[in-house]
Amino acid sequence: MGLRDVLFGRKKLKDPARERLFAISTARITLESELDLKPAGAAGVCFKSLSAGEFVRAENELQQLLEAVAGESGSKVERHTDEMGFEWFVVRDGDFEDLVTTVHLIANELQDRGFGPQLLAALFPFEGKFKEGRVYWIYGFKRGAFWPFVPTGKDQERDNAEELELKAKLEQELPIEQDLTRWFGLFDAPL
Protein backbone atom coordinates (compact mmCIF):
# COMPACT_ATOMS: atom_id res chain seq x y z
CA MET A 1 0.00 0.00 0.00
CA GLY A 2 1.54 3.25 -1.09
CA LEU A 3 1.48 6.64 0.54
CA ARG A 4 -1.32 7.76 -1.70
CA ASP A 5 -3.47 4.88 -0.53
CA VAL A 6 -2.78 5.82 3.06
CA LEU A 7 -3.72 9.43 2.46
CA PHE A 8 -6.71 9.03 0.19
CA GLY A 9 -7.88 5.50 0.91
CA ARG A 10 -7.65 2.49 -1.30
CA LYS A 11 -9.60 2.88 -4.50
CA LYS A 12 -8.63 -0.36 -6.13
CA LEU A 13 -8.46 -3.92 -4.95
CA LYS A 14 -5.08 -5.50 -5.15
CA ASP A 15 -4.38 -7.64 -8.17
CA PRO A 16 -3.35 -11.18 -7.43
CA ALA A 17 0.30 -12.22 -7.24
CA ARG A 18 0.46 -15.29 -9.44
CA GLU A 19 4.09 -15.87 -10.25
CA ARG A 20 5.23 -17.38 -6.99
CA LEU A 21 2.74 -20.16 -7.52
CA PHE A 22 5.36 -22.15 -9.46
CA ALA A 23 7.46 -22.63 -6.34
CA ILE A 24 5.22 -25.55 -5.41
CA SER A 25 6.58 -27.52 -8.41
CA THR A 26 10.06 -27.73 -6.90
CA ALA A 27 8.82 -28.05 -3.31
CA ARG A 28 7.04 -31.20 -4.37
CA ILE A 29 10.37 -33.07 -4.54
CA THR A 30 11.19 -32.29 -0.92
CA LEU A 31 7.65 -33.15 0.11
CA GLU A 32 8.01 -36.56 -1.49
CA SER A 33 11.57 -37.42 -0.48
CA GLU A 34 11.56 -36.09 3.07
CA LEU A 35 7.93 -36.31 4.14
CA ASP A 36 6.63 -39.08 1.92
CA LEU A 37 3.89 -36.85 0.60
CA LYS A 38 2.72 -37.25 -2.98
CA PRO A 39 0.50 -34.92 -4.99
CA ALA A 40 -3.09 -36.15 -4.96
CA GLY A 41 -3.49 -35.53 -8.69
CA ALA A 42 -5.84 -32.59 -8.28
CA ALA A 43 -5.82 -28.92 -7.40
CA GLY A 44 -8.42 -26.22 -6.90
CA VAL A 45 -8.72 -22.53 -7.59
CA CYS A 46 -11.16 -20.73 -5.31
CA PHE A 47 -12.69 -17.36 -6.10
CA LYS A 48 -15.74 -15.35 -5.17
CA SER A 49 -18.36 -14.92 -7.83
CA LEU A 50 -19.55 -11.44 -8.63
CA SER A 51 -22.74 -9.84 -7.41
CA ALA A 52 -26.09 -10.94 -8.78
CA GLY A 53 -26.35 -8.14 -11.33
CA GLU A 54 -23.26 -9.37 -13.10
CA PHE A 55 -24.35 -12.95 -12.96
CA VAL A 56 -25.14 -13.51 -16.64
CA ARG A 57 -22.00 -11.82 -17.86
CA ALA A 58 -19.92 -13.70 -15.33
CA GLU A 59 -21.48 -17.01 -16.32
CA ASN A 60 -20.61 -16.44 -19.96
CA GLU A 61 -17.09 -15.40 -19.13
CA LEU A 62 -16.49 -18.41 -16.93
CA GLN A 63 -17.87 -20.79 -19.52
CA GLN A 64 -15.55 -19.29 -22.14
CA LEU A 65 -12.68 -19.55 -19.70
CA LEU A 66 -13.38 -23.20 -19.08
CA GLU A 67 -13.31 -23.90 -22.81
CA ALA A 68 -10.15 -21.90 -23.35
CA VAL A 69 -8.35 -23.74 -20.56
CA ALA A 70 -9.59 -27.12 -21.80
CA GLY A 71 -8.28 -26.31 -25.27
CA GLU A 72 -4.90 -25.16 -24.04
CA SER A 73 -4.02 -27.82 -21.51
CA GLY A 74 -4.39 -31.53 -21.21
CA SER A 75 -5.84 -31.34 -17.72
CA LYS A 76 -9.44 -32.07 -16.84
CA VAL A 77 -11.19 -29.01 -15.42
CA GLU A 78 -14.55 -28.88 -13.63
CA ARG A 79 -16.55 -26.11 -12.04
CA HIS A 80 -18.10 -26.26 -8.59
CA THR A 81 -19.95 -23.93 -6.28
CA ASP A 82 -19.44 -24.68 -2.59
CA GLU A 83 -21.83 -24.24 0.35
CA MET A 84 -20.28 -20.94 1.21
CA GLY A 85 -21.12 -19.52 -2.18
CA PHE A 86 -17.59 -19.56 -3.54
CA GLU A 87 -16.71 -20.78 -7.02
CA TRP A 88 -14.10 -23.46 -7.65
CA PHE A 89 -12.21 -24.68 -10.67
CA VAL A 90 -11.05 -28.19 -9.90
CA VAL A 91 -8.16 -29.38 -12.05
CA ARG A 92 -7.23 -33.04 -12.38
CA ASP A 93 -3.94 -34.13 -13.86
CA GLY A 94 -1.58 -36.97 -13.00
CA ASP A 95 1.43 -34.86 -13.91
CA PHE A 96 2.15 -32.31 -11.20
CA GLU A 97 3.96 -29.83 -13.46
CA ASP A 98 0.98 -29.76 -15.81
CA LEU A 99 -1.36 -29.41 -12.84
CA VAL A 100 0.46 -26.32 -11.58
CA THR A 101 0.66 -24.86 -15.09
CA THR A 102 -3.09 -25.28 -15.54
CA VAL A 103 -3.78 -23.65 -12.17
CA HIS A 104 -1.60 -20.75 -13.21
CA LEU A 105 -3.39 -20.55 -16.55
CA ILE A 106 -6.77 -20.41 -14.81
CA ALA A 107 -5.55 -17.64 -12.53
CA ASN A 108 -4.30 -15.78 -15.62
CA GLU A 109 -7.56 -16.19 -17.47
CA LEU A 110 -9.60 -15.13 -14.44
CA GLN A 111 -7.54 -12.02 -14.14
CA ASP A 112 -7.80 -11.21 -17.85
CA ARG A 113 -11.56 -11.48 -17.59
CA GLY A 114 -11.67 -9.09 -14.66
CA PHE A 115 -11.98 -11.57 -11.82
CA GLY A 116 -8.48 -10.85 -10.52
CA PRO A 117 -9.46 -9.08 -7.32
CA GLN A 118 -11.93 -11.86 -6.47
CA LEU A 119 -9.28 -14.56 -6.79
CA LEU A 120 -8.85 -16.06 -3.34
CA ALA A 121 -6.63 -19.10 -3.19
CA ALA A 122 -5.26 -22.18 -4.90
CA LEU A 123 -5.35 -25.47 -3.06
CA PHE A 124 -2.90 -28.35 -3.56
CA PRO A 125 -3.68 -31.59 -1.74
CA PHE A 126 -0.97 -34.16 -0.93
CA GLU A 127 -1.29 -37.71 0.30
CA GLY A 128 1.02 -39.89 2.35
CA LYS A 129 1.35 -43.65 2.15
CA PHE A 130 1.24 -44.14 5.90
CA LYS A 131 -1.11 -41.36 6.63
CA GLU A 132 -4.83 -40.95 6.91
CA GLY A 133 -6.23 -37.78 5.51
CA ARG A 134 -4.62 -35.19 3.33
CA VAL A 135 -2.12 -32.43 3.76
CA TYR A 136 -2.83 -29.23 1.86
CA TRP A 137 -0.78 -26.33 0.68
CA ILE A 138 -2.84 -23.21 0.21
CA TYR A 139 -1.59 -20.45 -2.04
CA GLY A 140 -3.08 -17.07 -1.16
CA PHE A 141 -3.23 -14.93 -4.28
CA LYS A 142 -3.59 -11.76 -2.24
CA ARG A 143 -0.42 -12.42 -0.29
CA GLY A 144 1.55 -14.30 -2.93
CA ALA A 145 2.52 -16.90 -0.35
CA PHE A 146 1.85 -20.48 0.64
CA TRP A 147 0.78 -21.90 3.95
CA PRO A 148 0.14 -25.47 5.10
CA PHE A 149 -3.28 -26.74 6.11
CA VAL A 150 -3.79 -30.12 7.78
CA PRO A 151 -7.40 -30.76 8.78
CA THR A 152 -7.86 -33.65 11.20
CA GLY A 153 -11.22 -34.53 9.70
CA LYS A 154 -13.00 -33.82 12.97
CA ASP A 155 -15.16 -30.69 12.68
CA GLN A 156 -13.01 -27.66 11.97
CA GLU A 157 -9.97 -29.00 13.74
CA ARG A 158 -6.49 -28.89 12.30
CA ASP A 159 -3.15 -30.36 13.23
CA ASN A 160 -1.15 -27.25 14.05
CA ALA A 161 1.94 -29.22 15.06
CA GLU A 162 2.20 -30.87 11.67
CA GLU A 163 1.55 -27.57 9.93
CA LEU A 164 4.45 -25.96 11.76
CA GLU A 165 6.64 -28.92 10.88
CA LEU A 166 5.74 -28.54 7.22
CA LYS A 167 6.63 -24.87 7.43
CA ALA A 168 10.01 -25.66 8.96
CA LYS A 169 10.80 -28.31 6.36
CA LEU A 170 9.91 -26.20 3.33
CA GLU A 171 11.03 -22.78 4.50
CA GLN A 172 13.90 -22.80 2.00
CA GLU A 173 11.85 -23.68 -1.04
CA LEU A 174 8.45 -22.10 -0.71
CA PRO A 175 7.52 -18.49 -0.13
CA ILE A 176 5.70 -19.22 3.13
CA GLU A 177 3.29 -16.80 4.75
CA GLN A 178 5.20 -15.62 7.83
CA ASP A 179 2.19 -14.12 9.57
CA LEU A 180 0.67 -17.19 11.18
CA THR A 181 -2.54 -15.34 11.94
CA ARG A 182 -3.31 -15.43 8.23
CA TRP A 183 -3.13 -19.18 7.90
CA PHE A 184 -6.86 -19.59 7.38
CA GLY A 185 -8.11 -23.02 6.46
CA LEU A 186 -10.26 -24.20 3.56
CA PHE A 187 -12.45 -26.88 5.09
CA ASP A 188 -14.49 -29.25 2.94
CA ALA A 189 -13.10 -28.12 -0.38
CA PRO A 190 -14.80 -29.79 -3.36
CA LEU A 191 -11.76 -31.81 -4.42
Next chain:
Amino acid sequence: MKRKAYGRDAGLTLRMILTSSLLGLLYVAFALALFYVFNAGLVLMLVIVIGLAVFQYYTSDKLALRASGAKIVSPEEAPQLHAMVERLAAMAELQKPRVAMVDTDVPNAFATGRNQKHAVVAVTRGLWDRLDEREIEGVLAHELTHIANRDVLVMTVASFFAMLAALLTRFGLYAGMFGGFGGGNRDSNNNSVPIWLIVIVVSFVTYIVSWVLIRTISRYREYAADRGSALITGAPEYLMSALQKISSQMTLIPQRDLREVEGMNAFFIIPARVKEGVSELFMDHPPLEKRLAALERIAREMGRPVS
Protein backbone atom coordinates in the same frame (compact mmCIF):
# COMPACT_ATOMS: atom_id res chain seq x y z
CA MET B 1 -14.84 -7.75 54.74
CA LYS B 2 -11.80 -9.84 55.37
CA ARG B 3 -9.63 -10.00 52.34
CA LYS B 4 -8.03 -13.25 51.71
CA ALA B 5 -4.41 -13.10 50.66
CA TYR B 6 -3.35 -15.98 48.53
CA GLY B 7 -0.06 -17.49 49.37
CA ARG B 8 2.11 -15.12 51.28
CA ASP B 9 5.45 -14.56 49.68
CA ALA B 10 7.51 -12.35 51.97
CA GLY B 11 9.99 -11.28 49.27
CA LEU B 12 7.24 -10.39 46.87
CA THR B 13 5.34 -8.39 49.47
CA LEU B 14 8.49 -6.50 50.37
CA ARG B 15 9.25 -5.65 46.76
CA MET B 16 5.67 -4.53 46.26
CA ILE B 17 5.81 -2.24 49.25
CA LEU B 18 9.15 -0.87 48.10
CA THR B 19 7.96 -0.08 44.58
CA SER B 20 4.70 1.35 45.81
CA SER B 21 6.46 3.68 48.19
CA LEU B 22 8.89 4.74 45.49
CA LEU B 23 5.90 5.53 43.33
CA GLY B 24 4.30 7.46 46.17
CA LEU B 25 7.49 9.43 46.75
CA LEU B 26 7.69 10.26 43.09
CA TYR B 27 4.13 11.53 43.07
CA VAL B 28 4.68 13.72 46.08
CA ALA B 29 7.77 15.20 44.45
CA PHE B 30 5.82 15.71 41.26
CA ALA B 31 2.93 17.40 43.06
CA LEU B 32 5.31 19.70 44.94
CA ALA B 33 7.17 20.63 41.78
CA LEU B 34 3.88 21.37 40.08
CA PHE B 35 2.63 23.44 42.94
CA TYR B 36 5.85 25.39 43.20
CA VAL B 37 6.13 26.48 39.59
CA PHE B 38 2.51 26.57 38.73
CA ASN B 39 -0.26 27.46 41.15
CA ALA B 40 -3.19 28.79 39.19
CA GLY B 41 -5.50 26.30 37.59
CA LEU B 42 -4.01 23.43 39.51
CA VAL B 43 -7.17 22.85 41.48
CA LEU B 44 -9.21 22.70 38.34
CA MET B 45 -6.82 20.28 36.76
CA LEU B 46 -6.81 18.07 39.83
CA VAL B 47 -10.60 18.03 39.80
CA ILE B 48 -10.60 16.99 36.16
CA VAL B 49 -8.06 14.24 36.64
CA ILE B 50 -9.59 12.92 39.83
CA GLY B 51 -12.92 12.97 38.06
CA LEU B 52 -11.46 10.95 35.23
CA ALA B 53 -9.83 8.47 37.57
CA VAL B 54 -13.05 8.02 39.52
CA PHE B 55 -14.97 7.59 36.31
CA GLN B 56 -12.47 5.04 35.08
CA TYR B 57 -12.55 3.20 38.37
CA TYR B 58 -16.33 3.02 38.51
CA THR B 59 -16.76 2.03 34.90
CA SER B 60 -13.73 -0.25 34.66
CA ASP B 61 -15.83 -3.33 34.04
CA LYS B 62 -17.93 -1.72 31.33
CA LEU B 63 -14.92 -0.09 29.72
CA ALA B 64 -12.93 -3.30 29.60
CA LEU B 65 -15.88 -5.25 28.22
CA ARG B 66 -16.54 -2.62 25.58
CA ALA B 67 -12.90 -2.35 24.59
CA SER B 68 -12.41 -6.08 24.21
CA GLY B 69 -15.75 -6.80 22.59
CA ALA B 70 -16.63 -9.27 25.34
CA LYS B 71 -20.24 -10.28 25.81
CA ILE B 72 -21.75 -11.39 29.10
CA VAL B 73 -23.00 -14.94 28.75
CA SER B 74 -25.80 -16.49 30.77
CA PRO B 75 -25.56 -19.90 32.48
CA GLU B 76 -27.81 -21.27 29.74
CA GLU B 77 -25.48 -20.09 26.99
CA ALA B 78 -22.30 -21.40 28.57
CA PRO B 79 -23.22 -23.92 31.28
CA GLN B 80 -19.79 -25.52 31.53
CA LEU B 81 -17.94 -22.24 31.84
CA HIS B 82 -20.39 -21.00 34.45
CA ALA B 83 -20.09 -24.18 36.48
CA MET B 84 -16.32 -23.90 36.38
CA VAL B 85 -16.30 -20.26 37.52
CA GLU B 86 -18.79 -21.05 40.26
CA ARG B 87 -16.69 -23.89 41.60
CA LEU B 88 -13.48 -21.87 41.55
CA ALA B 89 -15.11 -18.78 43.09
CA ALA B 90 -16.35 -20.97 45.93
CA MET B 91 -12.84 -22.30 46.44
CA ALA B 92 -11.49 -18.75 46.49
CA GLU B 93 -14.22 -17.55 48.85
CA LEU B 94 -15.37 -15.01 46.32
CA GLN B 95 -18.80 -14.08 45.08
CA LYS B 96 -19.36 -15.55 41.69
CA PRO B 97 -18.37 -12.89 39.14
CA ARG B 98 -20.21 -12.32 35.90
CA VAL B 99 -18.92 -14.38 33.02
CA ALA B 100 -18.14 -13.07 29.55
CA MET B 101 -16.89 -14.47 26.26
CA VAL B 102 -14.88 -12.75 23.56
CA ASP B 103 -15.38 -14.06 20.05
CA THR B 104 -11.79 -14.28 18.87
CA ASP B 105 -9.36 -17.04 18.01
CA VAL B 106 -6.56 -15.68 20.15
CA PRO B 107 -6.54 -17.56 23.45
CA ASN B 108 -6.73 -15.09 26.28
CA ALA B 109 -8.57 -14.17 29.46
CA PHE B 110 -8.99 -11.17 31.70
CA ALA B 111 -10.72 -10.06 34.86
CA THR B 112 -12.07 -6.62 35.59
CA GLY B 113 -14.39 -4.73 37.91
CA ARG B 114 -13.67 -2.53 40.90
CA ASN B 115 -14.89 -4.99 43.50
CA GLN B 116 -16.32 -8.45 43.88
CA LYS B 117 -19.82 -7.27 43.16
CA HIS B 118 -18.87 -5.71 39.85
CA ALA B 119 -16.31 -8.26 38.83
CA VAL B 120 -16.33 -9.94 35.44
CA VAL B 121 -14.12 -12.71 34.16
CA ALA B 122 -13.86 -13.06 30.41
CA VAL B 123 -12.34 -15.78 28.29
CA THR B 124 -11.88 -15.80 24.53
CA ARG B 125 -13.34 -18.47 22.31
CA GLY B 126 -9.78 -19.39 21.33
CA LEU B 127 -8.92 -20.13 24.95
CA TRP B 128 -12.05 -22.18 25.47
CA ASP B 129 -11.47 -24.21 22.30
CA ARG B 130 -7.79 -24.85 22.58
CA LEU B 131 -7.14 -25.52 26.25
CA ASP B 132 -8.39 -28.52 28.12
CA GLU B 133 -10.57 -28.26 31.17
CA ARG B 134 -7.90 -28.29 33.86
CA GLU B 135 -5.86 -25.69 32.00
CA ILE B 136 -8.86 -23.39 31.67
CA GLU B 137 -9.41 -23.77 35.41
CA GLY B 138 -5.84 -22.69 36.02
CA VAL B 139 -6.33 -19.56 33.91
CA LEU B 140 -9.71 -18.76 35.50
CA ALA B 141 -8.23 -19.16 38.98
CA HIS B 142 -5.47 -16.72 38.01
CA GLU B 143 -8.11 -14.18 36.98
CA LEU B 144 -10.17 -14.79 40.12
CA THR B 145 -7.10 -14.05 42.21
CA HIS B 146 -6.82 -10.70 40.45
CA ILE B 147 -10.36 -10.01 41.65
CA ALA B 148 -9.59 -11.22 45.20
CA ASN B 149 -6.47 -9.06 45.30
CA ARG B 150 -8.44 -6.04 44.06
CA ASP B 151 -5.98 -5.38 41.31
CA VAL B 152 -8.23 -2.97 39.47
CA LEU B 153 -8.18 -0.69 42.50
CA VAL B 154 -4.43 -1.07 42.93
CA MET B 155 -3.68 -0.33 39.30
CA THR B 156 -6.11 2.60 39.13
CA VAL B 157 -4.44 4.25 42.08
CA ALA B 158 -1.01 3.42 40.74
CA SER B 159 -1.67 4.86 37.32
CA PHE B 160 -3.52 7.94 38.55
CA PHE B 161 -0.52 10.23 38.63
CA ALA B 162 0.85 8.82 35.43
CA MET B 163 -2.45 9.88 33.89
CA LEU B 164 -2.16 13.31 35.43
CA ALA B 165 1.40 13.65 34.18
CA ALA B 166 0.45 12.57 30.68
CA LEU B 167 -2.41 15.05 30.67
CA LEU B 168 -0.19 17.88 31.90
CA THR B 169 2.45 17.13 29.29
CA ARG B 170 -0.20 17.54 26.66
CA PHE B 171 -1.64 20.67 28.28
CA GLY B 172 1.85 22.08 28.46
CA LEU B 173 2.45 21.39 24.80
CA TYR B 174 -0.77 23.12 23.77
CA ALA B 175 -0.03 26.02 26.08
CA GLY B 176 3.42 26.29 24.57
CA MET B 177 2.03 26.23 21.08
CA PHE B 178 -0.77 28.71 21.61
CA GLY B 179 0.94 30.84 24.24
CA GLY B 180 0.14 31.26 27.92
CA PHE B 181 -0.92 28.70 30.46
CA GLY B 182 -4.46 29.28 31.65
CA GLY B 183 -4.38 32.83 30.28
CA GLY B 184 -4.21 34.68 33.62
CA ASN B 185 -0.58 34.36 34.56
CA ARG B 186 1.10 36.11 31.69
CA ASP B 187 3.36 38.18 33.96
CA SER B 188 5.07 35.10 35.32
CA ASN B 189 6.49 34.61 31.86
CA ASN B 190 9.22 37.11 32.66
CA ASN B 191 11.35 34.28 33.95
CA SER B 192 14.07 33.13 31.62
CA VAL B 193 12.55 29.66 31.32
CA PRO B 194 8.87 29.61 30.40
CA ILE B 195 6.65 27.82 32.87
CA TRP B 196 5.06 25.61 30.30
CA LEU B 197 8.44 24.18 29.47
CA ILE B 198 9.13 23.29 33.10
CA VAL B 199 5.69 21.72 33.36
CA ILE B 200 6.32 19.66 30.27
CA VAL B 201 9.69 18.45 31.42
CA VAL B 202 8.57 17.62 34.96
CA SER B 203 5.42 15.89 33.74
CA PHE B 204 7.26 13.98 31.11
CA VAL B 205 9.91 12.71 33.52
CA THR B 206 7.21 11.77 36.02
CA TYR B 207 5.32 9.96 33.33
CA ILE B 208 8.31 7.92 32.22
CA VAL B 209 9.42 6.96 35.72
CA SER B 210 5.92 6.13 36.91
CA TRP B 211 5.35 4.06 33.82
CA VAL B 212 8.34 1.90 34.69
CA LEU B 213 7.22 1.57 38.30
CA ILE B 214 3.67 0.72 37.29
CA ARG B 215 4.94 -2.03 35.03
CA THR B 216 6.97 -3.39 37.90
CA ILE B 217 4.01 -3.41 40.28
CA SER B 218 1.88 -4.99 37.61
CA ARG B 219 4.41 -7.77 37.18
CA TYR B 220 4.40 -8.47 40.90
CA ARG B 221 0.61 -8.68 40.84
CA GLU B 222 0.91 -11.28 38.11
CA TYR B 223 3.20 -13.46 40.16
CA ALA B 224 0.74 -13.11 43.03
CA ALA B 225 -2.13 -14.16 40.74
CA ASP B 226 -0.16 -17.17 39.49
CA ARG B 227 0.44 -18.19 43.08
CA GLY B 228 -3.25 -17.70 43.87
CA SER B 229 -4.19 -19.89 40.95
CA ALA B 230 -1.87 -22.61 42.18
CA LEU B 231 -3.47 -22.51 45.61
CA ILE B 232 -7.06 -22.45 44.37
CA THR B 233 -6.67 -25.32 41.95
CA GLY B 234 -4.02 -27.11 43.94
CA ALA B 235 -2.37 -28.04 40.67
CA PRO B 236 -0.01 -25.39 39.27
CA GLU B 237 1.15 -27.73 36.52
CA TYR B 238 -2.05 -27.06 34.57
CA LEU B 239 -1.57 -23.31 34.65
CA MET B 240 1.98 -23.96 33.49
CA SER B 241 0.86 -25.99 30.51
CA ALA B 242 -1.87 -23.43 29.79
CA LEU B 243 0.70 -20.63 29.74
CA GLN B 244 2.94 -22.63 27.45
CA LYS B 245 0.08 -23.40 25.11
CA ILE B 246 -1.11 -19.81 25.03
CA SER B 247 2.30 -18.45 24.23
CA SER B 248 3.19 -21.05 21.63
CA GLN B 249 3.19 -20.24 17.95
CA MET B 250 0.37 -22.65 17.31
CA THR B 251 -2.19 -20.44 18.88
CA LEU B 252 -1.51 -17.84 16.24
CA ILE B 253 -2.85 -20.12 13.56
CA PRO B 254 -6.52 -19.27 13.09
CA GLN B 255 -9.24 -21.87 13.30
CA ARG B 256 -11.48 -20.18 10.82
CA ASP B 257 -12.03 -20.81 7.17
CA LEU B 258 -10.52 -18.47 4.61
CA ARG B 259 -13.85 -18.06 2.84
CA GLU B 260 -15.66 -17.22 6.04
CA VAL B 261 -13.15 -14.49 6.79
CA GLU B 262 -13.08 -13.08 3.28
CA GLY B 263 -16.85 -13.21 3.20
CA MET B 264 -17.04 -11.00 6.25
CA ASN B 265 -14.60 -8.48 4.83
CA ALA B 266 -16.86 -7.52 1.96
CA PHE B 267 -14.69 -8.22 -1.05
CA PHE B 268 -11.30 -8.09 0.59
CA ILE B 269 -11.26 -4.34 1.08
CA ILE B 270 -10.52 -4.50 4.77
CA PRO B 271 -7.65 -6.83 5.56
CA ALA B 272 -8.71 -9.75 7.71
CA ARG B 273 -7.52 -9.48 11.28
CA VAL B 274 -7.91 -11.91 14.09
CA LYS B 275 -5.20 -10.67 16.38
CA GLU B 276 -6.98 -7.52 17.46
CA GLY B 277 -8.20 -6.57 20.89
CA VAL B 278 -7.19 -8.21 24.09
CA SER B 279 -3.76 -9.30 25.04
CA GLU B 280 -4.46 -8.97 28.72
CA LEU B 281 -3.03 -12.22 29.87
CA PHE B 282 0.36 -11.20 28.53
CA MET B 283 0.24 -7.45 28.83
CA ASP B 284 2.69 -6.14 31.40
CA HIS B 285 3.40 -9.68 32.37
CA PRO B 286 6.72 -11.11 33.41
CA PRO B 287 8.51 -13.25 30.88
CA LEU B 288 7.06 -16.71 30.49
CA GLU B 289 10.20 -18.53 31.68
CA LYS B 290 10.19 -16.63 34.94
CA ARG B 291 6.52 -17.29 35.54
CA LEU B 292 7.03 -20.97 34.82
CA ALA B 293 10.02 -21.12 37.13
CA ALA B 294 8.04 -19.44 39.91
CA LEU B 295 5.13 -21.85 39.39
CA GLU B 296 7.51 -24.77 39.41
CA ARG B 297 8.83 -23.65 42.78
CA ILE B 298 5.29 -23.46 44.12
CA ALA B 299 4.53 -26.87 42.67
CA ARG B 300 7.54 -28.31 44.42
CA GLU B 301 6.48 -26.69 47.70
CA MET B 302 3.10 -28.29 47.26
CA GLY B 303 4.65 -31.62 46.42
CA ARG B 304 3.08 -31.73 42.96
CA PRO B 305 4.61 -33.64 40.08
CA VAL B 306 6.52 -31.33 37.77
CA SER B 307 7.74 -32.65 34.50
